[in-house]
Amino acid sequence: xxxxxxxxxxxxxxxxxxxxxxxxxxxxxxxxxxxxxxxxxxxxxxxxxxxxxxxxxxxxxxxxxxxxxxxxxxxxxxxxxxxxxxxxxxxxxxxxxxxxxxxxxxxxxxxxxxxxxxxxxxxxxxxxxxxxxxxxxxxxxxxxxxxxxxxxxxxxxxxxxxxxxxxxxxxxxxxxxxxxxxxxxxxxxxxxxxxxxxxxxxxxxxxxxxxxxxxxxxxxxxxxxxxxxxxxxxxxxxxxxxxxxxxxxxxxxxxxxxxxxxxxxxxxxxxxxxxxxxxxxxxxxxxxxxxxxxxxxxxxxxxxxxxxxxxxxxxxxxxxxxxxxxxxxxxxxxxxxxxxxxxxxxxxxxxxxxxxxxxxxxxxxxxxxxxxxxxxxxxxxxxxxxxxxxxxxxxxxxxxxxxxxxxxxxxxxxxxxxxxxxxx
Amino acid sequence: xxxxxxxxxxxxxxxxxxxxxxxxxxxxxxxxxxxxxxxxxxxxxxxxxxxxxxxxxxxxxxxxxxxxxxxxxxxxxxxxxxxxxxxxxxxxxxxxxxxxxxxxxxxxxxxxxxxxxxxxxxx
Numbered sequence: 051x052x053x054x055x056x057x058x059x060x061x062x063x064x065x066x067x068x069x070x071x072x073x074x075x076x077x078x079x080x081x082x083x084x085x086x087x088x089x090x091x092x093x094x095x096x097x098x099x100x101x102x103x104x105x106x107x108x109x110x111x112x113x114x115x116x117x118x119x120x121x122x123x124x125x126x127x128x129x130x131x132x133x134x135x136x137x138x139x140x141x142x143x144x145x146x147x148x149x150x151x152x153x154x155x156x157x158x159x160x161x162x163x164x165x166x167x168x169x170x171x172x173x174x175x176x177x178x179x180x181x182x183x184x185x186x187x188x189x190x191x192x193x194x195x196x197x198x199x200x201x202x203x204x205x206x207x208x209x210x211x212x213x214x215x216x217x218x219x220x221x222x223x224x225x226x227x228x229x230x231x232x233x234x235x236x237x238x239x240x241x242x243x244x245x246x247x248x249x250x251x252x253x254x255x256x257x258x259x260x261x262x263x264x265x266x267x268x269x270x271x272x273x274x275x276x277x278x279x280x281x282x283x284x285x286x287x288x289x290x291x292x293x294x295x296x297x298x299x300x301x302x303x304x305x306x307x308x309x310x311x312x313x314x315x316x317x318x319x320x321x322x323x324x325x326x327x328x329x330x331x332x333x334x335x336x337x338x339x340x341x342x343x344x345x346x347x348x349x350x351x352x353x354x355x356x357x358x359x360x361x362x363x364x365x366x367x368x369x370x371x372x373x374x375x376x377x378x379x380x381x382x383x384x385x386x387x388x389x390x391x392x393x394x395x396x397x398x399x400x401x402x403x404x405x406x407x408x409x410x411x412x413x414x415x416x417x418x419x420x421x422x423x424x425x426x427x428x429x430x431x432x433x434x435x436x437x438x439x440x441x442x443x444x445x446x447x448x449x450x451x452x453x454x455x456x457x458x459x460x461x462x463x464x465x466x467x468x469x470x471x472x473x474x
Numbered sequence: 475x476x477x478x479x480x481x482x483x484x485x486x487x488x489x490x491x492x493x494x495x496x497x498x499x500x501x502x503x504x505x506x507x508x509x510x511x512x513x514x515x516x517x518x519x520x521x522x523x524x525x526x527x528x529x530x531x532x533x534x535x536x537x538x539x540x541x542x543x544x545x546x547x548x549x550x551x552x553x554x555x556x557x558x559x560x561x562x563x564x565x566x567x568x569x570x571x572x573x574x575x576x577x578x579x580x581x582x583x584x585x586x587x588x589x590x591x592x593x594x595x596x597x
Contacts (some may be wrong), residue, residue, distance in 0.1 A: 088538070095592055098543035100527045104487055112529050114543045114592025118501075120574050198531055201540040226530060227560045245490035249483045250526060254552065353488055446488075 063092020065345025068361030217304025463464030
């Protein structure tokens with residue numbers, strides 16, 4: 051079976067839904083969203099907390115409601131869905147190999163493909179937690195799914211490792227559902243999630259946060275019985291003599307997210323080792339012709355709204371490619387991280403006519419700057435843009451808008467630097 | 475009453491402005507550090523009547539999933555959060571559940587409803 055689509059989107063979360071809607075609005079022909087779950091929405095249905103939609107709808111919505119708005123809009127725009135379907139492969143000629151219970155193996159051909167597979171959580175193995183292997187060690191998203199979707203409370207007394215947003219949000223959620231949260235510990239000397247989540251998830255419920263502290267050892271045979279914590283020095287090395295024992299039956303890990311790119315790799319998409327996602331240009335085009343990417347598959351964003359906005363760009367670009375069989379072209383300028391900057395997206399920008407709206411560069415700082423910071427975008431030796439910020443913290447993605455007419459030569463790189471503002 | 479300085483982190487948006495306020499009892503003398511007007515409103519509410527949106531789940535009979543997500547459409551006084559959570563544990567809805575279906579009406583006489591924030595199809 052070979053169905054032909056204008057644009058096929060792999061993944062029905064906030065990035066994929068936005069891409070599909072925008073592809074339909076830009077005359078892509080038939081647009082298909084392939085979703086692994088029974089229903090589209092990605093991870094949003096289990097994110098029952100509010101905080102979504104401020105940017106896109108000017109409203110503060112819970113995750114499921116934010117997803118439903120996009121699902122409804124996609125349906126109204128004639129987007130087709132293939133749910134409960136797992137994509138197993140993507141060829142460079144834009145053939146998608148997928149399987150589902152209903153249809154078995156299927157192959158689909160698309161004029162352009164948008165990768166929107168999102169991300170997965172880091173696990174115990176990836177942060178190398180020593181100790182026994184008892185039950186009771188979970189990632190934050192697993193607990194979120196158990197508590198918010200399956201209706202199952204997996205523990206009574208939790209310690210949370212990592213001050214990421216999902217970890218703090220689950221600290222509140224577990225407390226509301228009657229479980230105890232002893233404390234949240236964070237190896238870095240600063241919060242890694244948004245501060246509003248510290249206020250409304252931890253401080254509101256008197257849940258202590260301990261910085262510069264990590265789990266030294268996991269203790270328990272069948273079930274987790276305790277964790278041994280230890281304070282760390284500025285190099286993140288454990289400080290002997292600072293060990294403390296915390297009895298608990300559950301350890302919830304909120305230790306970071308990784309873009310999910312198994313499919314991308316197999317399709318020949320080039321990845322950035324820093325972000326873990328595809329290298330993209332300002333249209334969210336990858337190095338493979340006709341393959342675009344959007345959302346957490348590219349880099350980990352702070353907000354679903356930002357993921358959806360990246361989806362809009364990818365959907366528009368994919369539609370253009372599907373209509374014309376090409377897109378972009380011409381010379382490109384590489385964008386490279388400079389002083390105190392990690393993982394700039396996009397990685398390159400096309401110099402082309404009619405693209406005078408400019409480009410938004412998004413990135414994180416490596417080290418916090420408490421106090422006024424300045425973002426400088428250099429094109430070769432020329433200052434292309436400069437923006438001041440009240441502070442710059444690794445937890446919060448920064449972005450700067452650069453006008454393309456200021457970037458008109460392809461023999462020079464663009465470099466982004468963030469430093470403390472002088473004399474303030 | 476002597477003037478008192480208090481620090482807040484605004485939760486109105488992800489920016490999380492650090493706001494410094496000088497208070498005379500419960501009246502606000504000055505507010506600084508906020509980037510937008512929401513910060514002033516947040517501090518005013520936080521000083522006199524702190525409120526939060528509450529999100530949780532309720533049981534659903536006959537649905538594809540056993541729970542439906544719910545939320546208070548407006549923020550409720552902070553002191554009511556855990557009482558509301560207790561109340562929600564006793565509620566059971568019947569599938570199908572649609573966004574906006576009323577779960578609890580006029581909670582604690584606030585005039586605020588708890589409504590479904592997601593859909594649950596019939597099994």
